[in-house]
Amino acid sequence: MFNKRIRIKDLLASDKVNYEATVMGWVRTFRNNQFIALNDGSTNNNIQIVATLGEFDEALLKRLTTGACVKATGEVIPSLGKGQKVELKATTIEILGDSDAETFPMQPKKHSLEFLRENAHMRFRTNTFGSVFRVRHALAFAIHKFFNDKGFLYLHTPIITASDAEGAGEMFKVTALPLDGTAPKNDDGTINFKEDFFGRSTNLTVSGQLEGELAATAFSDIYTFGPTFRAENSNTTRHLAEFWMIEPEVAFNDLEDNANLAEEFIKYVIKHAMDNNKEDLEFLAQRLEDEEKQKPQTERSEFGLLEKLNFVVDNDFERLTYTEAIEILRESNHNKKKKFQYPITGWGMDLQSEHERYLVEKHFKKPVILMNYPKEIKAFYMRQNDDGKTVAAMDILAPGIGEIVGGSQREERMDKLTQRMEEMHIPAEELWWYLDTRKFGTCPHAGFGLGFERLVQFVTGMGNIRDVIPFPRYPKSAEF
Numbered sequence: 001m002f003n004k005r006i007r008i009k010d011l012l013a014s015d016k017v018n019y020e021a022t023v024m025g026w027v028r029t030f031r032n033n034q035f036i037a038l039n040d041g042s043t044n045n046n047i048q049i050v051a052t053l054g055e056f057d058e059a060l061l062k063r064l065t066t067g068a069c070v071k072a073t074g075e076v077i078p079s080l081g082k083g084q085k086v087e088l089k090a091t092t093i094e095i096l097g098d099s100d101a102e103t104f105p106m107q108p109k110k111h112s113l114e115f116l117r118e119n120a121h122m123r124f125r126t127n128t129f130g131s132v133f134r135v136r137h138a139l140a141f142a143i144h145k146f147f148n149d150k151g152f153l154y155l156h157t158p159i160i161t162a163s164d165a166e167g168a169g170e171m172f173k174v175t176a177l178p179l180d181g182t183a184p185k186n187d188d189g190t191i192n193f194k195e196d197f198f199g200r201s202t203n204l205t206v207s208g209q210l211e212g213e214l215a216a217t218a219f220s221d222i223y224t225f226g227p228t229f230r231a232e233n234s235n236t237t238r239h240l241a242e243f244w245m246i247e248p249e250v251a252f253n254d255l256e257d258n259a260n261l262a263e264e265f266i267k268y269v270i271k272h273a274m275d276n277n278k279e280d281l282e283f284l285a286q287r288l289e290d291e292e293k294q295k296p297q298t299e300r301s302e303f304g305l306l307e308k309l310n311f312v313v314d315n316d317f318e319r320l321t322y323t324e325a326i327e328i329l330r331e332s333n334h335n336k337k338k339k340f341q342y343p344i345t346g347w348g349m350d351l352q353s354e355h356e357r358y359l360v361e362k363h364f365k366k367p368v369i370l371m372n373y374p375k376e377i378k379a380f381y382m383r384q385n386d387d388g389k390t391v392a393a394m395d396i397l398a399p400g401i402g403e404i405v406g407g408s409q410r411e412e413r414m415d416k417l418t419q420r421m422e423e424m425h426i427p428a429e430e431l432w433w434y435l436d437t438r439k440f441g442t443c444p445h446a447g448f449g450l451g452f453e454r455l456v457q458f459v460t461g462m463g464n465i466r467d468v469i470p471f472p473r474y475p476k477s478a479e480f
């Protein structure tokens with residue numbers, strides 16, 4: 001059987017020696033015409049394969065270039081070299097795929113993250129991206145495990161939809177109509193979407209929440225985990241046009257239950273990664289430390305990556321209201337010395353990421369849950385508080401990231417909901433199905449959305465969100 005191989009991670013984990021094994025992977029380096037460092041992506045550690053001098057064809061040895069795909073069989077023996085317990089003394093070496101040393105982009109040297117982004121099709125073969133994507137996998141697995149163990153139902157919400165869940169209008173259109181000017185038109189010259197594939201105008205979803213609410217009012221506890229799309233022209237280290245979101249929605253929960261669930265959830269998945277991806281996180285921590293050393297002393301973070309993650313898992317998140325946060329920001333020296341790009345103008349203003357980061361990084365030095373925002377700066381579906389000014393919203397802010405979670409208790413009272421929709425010019429006819437949940441057995445419920453890539457960024461310490469998703473989509477970029 002061709003595929004009878006041992007994973008390099010498993011081979012290296014065992015002390016067992018003097019047995020025959022086959023490994024397959026890609027050459028990282030080939031030294032002294034004798035030592036192959038082979039990697040199969042199961043770990044950043046390479047297996048050293050010894051091609052004893054004189055035992056292999058010169059022609060074959062020449063093809064052992066960085067990037068080549070190799071199958072090697074031999075005896076597992078104790079390693080004399082430092083850093084690994086065992087190595088493989090090859091009896092046969094087969095080149096499965098050649099790699100031209102001159103043109104292979106992943107040379108055995110340090111590449112910039114920008115270069116690797118331009119070569120995202122090959123960057124999986126580096127240690128940094130090996131670790132990032134193994135951690136990403138672990139977090140995705142932990143997310144399903146967390147909700148499954150709690151009895152939640154995993155709901156698949158549609159990717160193509162006619163509604164704008166967030167009411168922010170940042171949607172990509174989906175159409176099958178021709179774009180060469182021949183699309184059917186209405187009398188007023190606008191496109192006639194009745195003639196389009198779905199018989200109406202549609203777009204890629206910005207959030208599965210509204211459909212999630214439908215299911216929560218039947219299954220009680222659901223979550224979604226899928227791709228979402230935002231056509232916002234944000235060229236930042238924290239925005240993608242295509243990102244993955246986890247959205248639990250829970251019947252009978254209020255805002256406090258919602259915050260408790262989010263905090264427990266975040267701690268659980270981070271702990272899972274720490275327990276299961278120790279090696280990768282240690283590698284990423286070292287990487288971050290090296291990167292920090294390039295920065296001026298004052299800009300360096302106090303904590304290492306692992307310390308930061310431990311701290312988050314072990315400590316309560318700080319909870320406060322939007323109103324309290326505005327006070328803290330207004331009174332801060334930072335504001336008084338006019339160091340914010342957007343000065344604190346007062347209650348009602350939307351918080352910019354510099355404000356969020358001030359709260360978590362400078363003031364509280366821990367994750368923060370901000371609650372009860374002014375209704376004017378939040379979505380139509382959030383539950384109105386008795387003060388007539390605020391809604392039962394919550395955002396979770398994380399050090400180095402800013403907003404990582406956005407959620408709320410939902411407005412379950414039909415009259416209040418339709419009134420708010422009217423005020424915000426959201427047509428009730430289009431959301432008749434959403435309003436039906438309030439008509440037939442409405443119930444208190446709450447939910448939130450966690451941006452998966454922001455979580456992966458937080459756990460891996462990667463500075464740019466484009467480096468934690470395999471093939472990032474952002475303004476002017478959709479390569480690969």
Ligand code: 4AD
Nearest residue numbers: 207209239240243247404405406407447448449451
């Ligand atoms: O705050 P948002 O817009 O909330 C919602 O979409 C709600 N429907 C969620 C809910 O209550 N079910 O987005 C939720 C999270 C943000 O906190 C952020 O982590 C992430 O999604 N996010 C993005 N991540 C990457 N790139 C973007 N452009 C993002 N926009 C939001």
Ligand code: MG
Nearest residue numbers: 395403405406
């Ligand atoms: Mg938000």
